[in-house]
C-alpha cells in the first residue's frame with residue numbers, strides 16, 4: 091500500500107486548503123518490511139523520553155558495579171580453596187571485565203569526556219559492593235553476588251532495553267542485550283553453585299545480611315537509579331572490617347601434598363630418550379599445575395590496582411582466564427586418560443613463593459620472562475609437536491590452543507611490561523633476576539615436614555600404561571629428577 095503523505099479532500103483541490111494530519115496507524119513501510127532496520131516500531135520511536143544524559147547516567151552505575159565485581163572476583167581467586175570456584179571466579183571476573191570495556195567504550199561515545207567513570211555513582215552501591223567484597227565466607231560471597239548483584243544487573247539491562255530510545259540509542263541497547271545474554275548464564279551458574287554448597291540453615295543465618303544488601307539497592311533507587319529511594323544506606327555489617335586480599339594460595343581437600351616438588355616434568359619433556367606418548371602425561375600435569383598462574387596473576391592485578399589504566403586490567407584478566415582454562419585442559423586430559431588427578435601432588439609453591447616473596451612488578455617480570463621463554467622452538471611449538479606425534483588427539487588439540495593463547499600472552503606482556511624498560515633484553519633480564527631471587531624452599535619444606543617430595547611419577551605412569559595396554563618403558567619408569575637443583579626452565583638453582 092502506498093504511503094499517503096497528506097490526504098487532499100476530493101471536493102476541495104485548492105492549494106491553500108488545510109491538509110489533514112496523517113494517521114499514525116496508516117503509516118506503512120514498503121510492502122510491510124521491518125521498519126527502522128529492525129530496531130523497533132514507529133509507535134515506540136516517536137516517543138521522546140530519553141536522553142544522552144540519562145543513558146550515560148545508567149551506564150555509569152552499571153560500570154561501577156561491573157568494575158567492582160571484576161576486582162572482587164579477581165581478589166578471591168587466590169585464597170578460594172575450591173578448584174571449581176577458583177576457575178569459575180576466573181571466568182566470571184573476565185566476563186565482568188569485558189562488560190566494563192564495552193560500557194567504557196559506549197560512554198566515551200556520548201559526549202562524556204572526561205568520562206567520570208571513577209566516581210562512585212551512589213553510596214548505596216558502594217556499600218553493597220564493599221559488603222560483598224568483605225563477605226567472610228565463600229557461601230556468603232556466592233549468595234551476595236549471584237543472588238543479589240547479578241539479578242539486579244539483569245533487571246537493569248531489561249529496564250534499559252525498555253526505556254532507551256530504540257533508534258537514537260541503538261548502540262546502547264545492543265550492549266544491554268549482549269550483557270544480558272552473558273550475565274544470564276553467569277547468574278544461572280552461580281545459582282547452581284549455591285544449590286550445591288549452601289544449605290537452608292546457612293541461608294537462614296545470613297538473612298539479615300542479605301536484607302542489608304537489598305537495602306543498599308533500595309537506597310540507591312535500585313542498581314540503575316530508576317526507582318524511588320525509600321530508605322537510607324544501611325550501616326556496614328561485614329565491611330566494618332574492610333576486605334584484605336589473601337596472597338597465600340589455598341586448595342581444597344582433593345589437592346594432596348601441594349608442596350611436593352619431587353618431579354620435574356620439564357626435565358622429562360626435553361629428554362629425547364622418552365616417547366611422545368609418555369610425554370603427554372607430563373604435559374597434562376604441567377597444564378593442571380597452571381592453576382597457580384591465576385593465583386599469582388590475581389595478586390598482580392590486586393596490588394597494581396589503579397596504578398595502571400583499565401586496558402591493562404582488561405587484557406590481564408583475559409590472560410588470567412586463559413591460564414585457568416589451561417589448568418582445566420589438564421584436568422580433562424587426565425580424566426580422558428582414566429587417571430585420577432587427585433592422586434597426583436599438584437604443586438602450588440610457585441604461586442605461593444612468588445606471592446609472598448616478590449612485589450607485583452617483580453612478579454609481572456617473572457611471568458613475562460617465563461612466557462617469552464615459551465615462544466622459541468623449544469617452548470610451545472615443541473609441546474604441540476610432541477602432542478601431535480603422541481597419538482593422543484586431545485593433547486594435540488589442547489596444545490594447539492595453549493600455544494595460540496601463549497602467543498597472545500607474550501604480546502600482552504610486550505604491550506604492558508616491556509615499555510617500562512629501555513629494551514626487550516633489559517625487560518627479560520629483570521624478569522630472570524626476579525625469578526632467581528625467589529627461594530624455592532625445596533629443602534626447607536621437607537625439613538618442616540610439609541612434604542617428602544615423593545616421586546609420584548612411576549605410579550601415574552604405570553596406571554597410564556595399564557590403561558593403554560602397553561608395558562612401561564624401563565627408562566621412563568626410572569625417571570627421578572626433582573626441582574631441587576633446577577627451575578622450570580631447567581636453569582640451575584644457585
Ligand SMILES: [Fe+2]
Pocket residue numbers: 380412413416496
Ligand atoms: Fe598457560
Ligand SMILES: [Fe+2]
Pocket residue numbers: 413461495496499
Ligand atoms: Fe600464559
